[in-house]
Amino acid sequence: MQDTVCCGCSVVCDDVAVTTKKATLQSLGLCKLGHEYCNSIFSKTRLTQPLLKSNSGKQKPVTISSAIQKSARLLRESQKPLIFGWSNSTTEAIQLGLKLAQVTKGVFDSTASFEYGALFDAKLHGGETGQVNLDDVRDSADHIVYWGVNPAESHHRHASRFTVFPKGKDIPEGRESRVVSVIDIRETESMRLANHQLILAPNSGDVEFLQALIAELEGTQDHLPEKVGGVPTIEFLSFAKQLRDADNVALFYGNGLVHSTHAAQTLPFLAKLSKLLNRGNHRCWTLPMVAYCNTIGSVKTSVATTKLPFSVDFISKGVKAVESIQTSITDSEFDSVLIAGWDALSFLPGPLAKALSSLPSIALSTHPTLTTDKATVVFPVALTGMETTGTVYRMDGTPVQLQPFAKAPKGVPTEEKLLSQLINGVISS
Amino acid sequence: MADKKVNPMQLYKLLPQTNCKKCGMTCMAFATRLALREVELKECTPLFEEEQYKDQLTQLQNLILPLLDTEETGIKLDETKCTGCGNCVVVCPVDASAEPDTAFGKAARTTETVFRVEDGIVKIINLEKCRRFPPERMNCRVCEQGCYVNAIKIW
Numbered sequence A: 001m002q003d004t005v006c007c008g009c010s011v012v013c014d015d016v017a018v019t020t021k022k023a024t025l026q027s028l029g030l031c032k033l034g035h036e037y038c039n040s041i042f043s044k045t046r047l048t049q050p051l052l053k054s055n056s057g058k059q060k061p062v063t064i065s066s067a068i069q070k071s072a073r074l075l076r077e078s079q080k081p082l083i084f085g086w087s088n089s090t091t092e093a094i095q096l097g098l099k100l101a102q103v104t105k106g107v108f109d110s111t112a113s114f115e116y117g118a119l120f121d122a123k124l125h126g127g128e129t130g131q132v133n134l135d136d137v138r139d140s141a142d143h144i145v146y147w148g149v150n151p152a153e154s155h156h157r158h159a160s161r162f163t164v165f166p167k168g169k170d171i172p173e174g175r176e177s178r179v180v181s182v183i184d185i186r187e188t189e190s191m192r193l194a195n196h197q198l199i200l201a202p203n204s205g206d207v208e209f210l211q212a213l214i215a216e217l218e219g220t221q222d223h224l225p226e227k228v229g230g231v232p233t234i235e236f237l238s239f240a241k242q243l244r245d246a247d248n249v250a251l252f253y254g255n256g257l258v259h260s261t262h263a264a265q266t267l268p269f270l271a272k273l274s275k276l277l278n279r280g281n282h283r284c285w286t287l288p289m290v291a292y293c294n295t296i297g298s299v300k301t302s303v304a305t306t307k308l309p310f311s312v313d314f315i316s317k318g319v320k321a322v323e324s325i326q327t328s329i330t331d332s333e334f335d336s337v338l339i340a341g342w343d344a345l346s347f348l349p350g351p352l353a354k355a356l357s358s359l360p361s362i363a364l365s366t367h368p369t370l371t372t373d374k375a376t377v378v379f380p381v382a383l384t385g386m387e388t389t390g391t392v393y394r395m396d397g398t399p400v401q402l403q404p405f406a407k408a409p410k411g412v413p414t415e416e417k418l419l420s421q422l423i424n425g426v427i428s429s
Numbered sequence B: 001m002a003d004k005k006v007n008p009m010q011l012y013k014l015l016p017q018t019n020c021k022k023c024g025m026t027c028m029a030f031a032t033r034l035a036l037r038e039v040e041l042k043e044c045t046p047l048f049e050e051e052q053y054k055d056q057l058t059q060l061q062n063l064i065l066p067l068l069d070t071e072e073t074g075i076k077l078d079e080t081k082c083t084g085c086g087n088c089v090v091v092c093p094v095d096a097s098a099e100p101d102t103a104f105g106k107a108a109r110t111t112e113t114v115f116r117v118e119d120g121i122v123k124i125i126n127l128e129k130c131r132r133f134p135p136e137r138m139n140c141r142v143c144e145q146g147c148y149v150n151a152i153k154i155w
Helices: A032-042 A064-077 A091-103 A117-121 A134-140 A158-163 A189-193 A205-218 A233-245 A263-277 A295-306 A325-330 A350-357 A415-428 B008-014 B027-035 B045-049 B051-063 B087-091 B093-098 B100-104 B142-146
Strands: A002-004 A016-021 A024-028 A051-053 A059-061 A081-085 A107-110 A143-147 A179-184 A196-199 A248-253 A283-288 A312-314 A319-321 A336-340 A361-365 A377-380 A391-393 A399-401 B075-077 B115-118 B121-124 B152-154
Touching (some): A024 A032, A051 A064, A064 A336, A064 A361, A064 A377, A064 A415, A081 A091, A091 A107, A091 A295, A091 A312, A091 A336, A091 A391, A107 A325, A134 A158, A134 A283, A143 A233, A158 A248, A158 B087, A196 A233, A205 A233, A205 A263, A263 A283, A295 A391, A325 A350, B008 B027, B075 B121, B087 B093, B087 B100, B087 B115, B087 B142, B142 B152
Parallel strands (some): A081 A107, A081 A336, A143 A179, A143 A248, A179 A196, A248 A283, A336 A361
Antiparallel strands (some): A002 A016, A016 A024, A024 B115, A107 A312, A391 A399, B075 B152, B115 B121
C-alpha cells in the first residue's frame, strides 16, 4: 500500500493508501466516491490522443504538436478568449491558466464564480476564503451547523474526519462533546447525526429564520409566531440558545443557501450572524462546502496574481473584473474558449452551455465528456492527484501536496506541461 | 478467567477446511457465520459423521460454549448501502484503543480495528473484538447510531 492524496472532492483526504494489482485498485480509507475517482486510472474510456475537429465536423486523432499549433493559432486570432474551468486542476496548472489568459488578453474564470460567487459579493470572507482551518474545527468546535448541504452525499468523510465524530484537543468525547444542527428544506441523511433537525419552508424559510435568529441573538425579538421559517418556535429557540452558548461554532453552508431564491438577502444575513457569534471569547467559523478539490486553489491563485478571486479580464494594462460572466457568455462577448479541469457543458445551465458550445473550443480532459464532444481541439491530460504532482487547496484553504501513485498513459501529458507548450506556441507564433 | 472471545479464524482452523459446501457455503464463511450465531455447528455434517474430525469437534464445541450462553446479538453490514464515510471507524471505542488515530478522524490503516474502510466500503475485519460479544457483552450501538445510511444493523 502506498500513501496518496484523494482529489475526489474538496475534503482532499491525505490519510489514505492505495495499491494497484492486475488493473484493479485496492484502497484503504477512501470513501466510495474517492475510491471510484482513483479507480478511474483503469477506465477503458480514457482519452489518449489529441483530437481535432475536421471540416466535416468529426473529431479525428492528430499529433500533439499539430493540436498545439492549431490551438495556439485559434487563441492568438481570438479577440477575447475565455480561459475557463480549473476546479479539478493543480494550482501549478491554474497559474499557467492565468498566464495563458494574460498572453492572449483573455478572461480567466473558474467554477468558483458559479459555485460560490455570491458569497464574495456578500463580503462573507472578505474576498477570500481560507480563514478557517478544519483542524481547529476538529479540535475546538462544540457546535457544528450544516446549512443547505448534505455531507452524507456530497462530502462523505467531512463529518468523520473534522466535524461531528472525531475527538479533538478541547473535544474529549468526540460526538458527545458537540452539538450538531442540520438545516435544510427536506429531511436528509445528515440529519440522522443531528441534535437539531431543522426543516425550513422552501423559498422564504431561510430569510425568515435568519432574521429571527439575528433578532434573538441581539435580544431585539418582539414576538415570535408559531413557526419560524417553517420550524416550530420551540425548536428554533432551543437551537438559538445552544448556538449562543457554544464556545466555538463551525457553520458550513452549501448550495442550498447560496443558490436559494433569496441569496442576495441570506448571505449578508449569514455574514451578520457570523459576526454576532464572534464575540468575546466566542468564535464562529463560516465555511462554504465547495464541491471540487481545488476550487479554493483557483480563488487563492487568482487573488495572489491579480487581486481578483475569479472572472478576471486581462486588458492591455493590468486587469479588471468582469461584472457578470453569465451575461458575457450569453451576450457572445467571447469568440473562443479553453476549458480545463471541469466538464463545463454538463454542469452549466442550458443557455450558458449552449452559448459556449457554439464557440470554437479547446478542451483539456481525462475522459470523453459533453465538453470534449463539442470541442474543436481535445487534449488528453493526466488525472489530477493520481498521475500528477503539485498542490491543491482543501476546502479550508490548507495546501496539500499531491502524492501520485500511477503514471499517465503513454503520450498523455499533465495539464501543466500542456499549458506550458500552449503558452510557448501562442507567444512564438 | 478463560478467554471467552471467539475468533472466526480459530473456528476455521478446526473445521474440515474441505469446502465441501454441504452446509451451503465455504468453511471460512461457515466459521464467520458460526461466530455470529447465524448457523449451528451441527450443520457441518462431516464433523459429526467422520471419525477423523472427532477431536476437532470436541474442541469446537468447547470453543463456541461462550457464544451459547450469550444473549442473541450480532452486527450486520449492508455493503450496498455503505458510502465508506468512516463514521463507524471513528466512533468505535475498540478502534480507538486498537488504532488511537482513528478517534481523531484518521482512516483505519492497521488490521487491528473492528471496522476498516477497504475499496470505498467498510468491512468488519475483527468482529470478535466488538464489545457486544463476550467477555464485555455491552449494549454498545455507536456504529449503528453514527451510520448515515442505515447500513449497520445490530440485534
